[in-house]
Amino acid sequence: MSKTSMATMLLSALLITASGCSHDDNSIDQEPTTQKEKSVQAETSKTKGIASADHNPAVPVTVMDPDAIPVLINKENMLPDNYKPADLVYPDVRFTFTEKIEKRMMRKEAADALESLFQAADEQGVPLAGVSAYRSQKTQTSLFNHYVEKDGLEAALLYSATPGTSEHQTGLAIDVTSSDGSCAVEDCFGKTDQAQWLVDNAPTYGFIIRYEEGKESITGYKYEPWHLRYVGQKLAQDLTDRGITLEEYYQSNVAVK
Ligand SMILES: [Zn+2]
Secondary structure, three states: OOHHHHHHHHHHHHHHHOOOOOOOOOOOOOOOOOHHHHHHHHHHOOOOOOOOOOOOOOOOEEOOOOOOOOOOOOOOEEOOOOOOOOOEEOOOOOEOOOOOOHHHOEEHHHHHHHHHHHHHHHHOOOOEEEEEOOOOHHHHHHHHHHHHHHHOHHHHHHHOOOOOOOHHHHOOEEEEEEOOOOOOOOHHHHHOHHHHHHHHHHHHHOEEEEEOOOOHHHHOOOOEEEEEEEOOHHHHHHHHHHOOOHHHHHHHHHHOO
């Protein structure tokens, strides 16, 4: 048996118990556990599915309230198996492609906010385009399997996340780029006027740059100037004013309880 088939078999076993969808260009360093173990973890969590300080980070907790706008999804907090938001719509904004397909969708509240954000960017001479928004568990699973086929399980885990831990499955995240489509999901986007405009203006519309530079050890992801996450205007402004990530927000809130 080839190394690849072995890895694929291993992966299939893993994915039976994995849930949700994950980011496609980042690493993950833990394996999903059994559903039974996960529900025990979830039940014992006193923070609505937020991993507590004594929680073993190798075992992701399933969040209890996946529909909450400020929901925390990362390598330690995952979506319930096969979670799909009920209010997905197509935001009326420019994308780098024309098809009406899954990755064009976002939850209604986030889609409305995105339309306002894109309109302001247009008016201020920094036109944007969407690259990828909602991603279903099925799509992420195919994507991840593809990477495993291509590079083997070990390598795939270094740059792609297992299903369940990606914000793209929440319908609240979107990768954006300049309207000319250049530097889409590439580091060079960080040097564009659009990226700077987003840093300055995204919170006004309820979005944050989710994976900030220098916060890799907290968010678990490298700097991604293109990945926007909708959290609502009030929280986006609060996080920006305090200079903290969503993880730090939850940690500080848990600490005072
Ligand atoms: Zn993203």
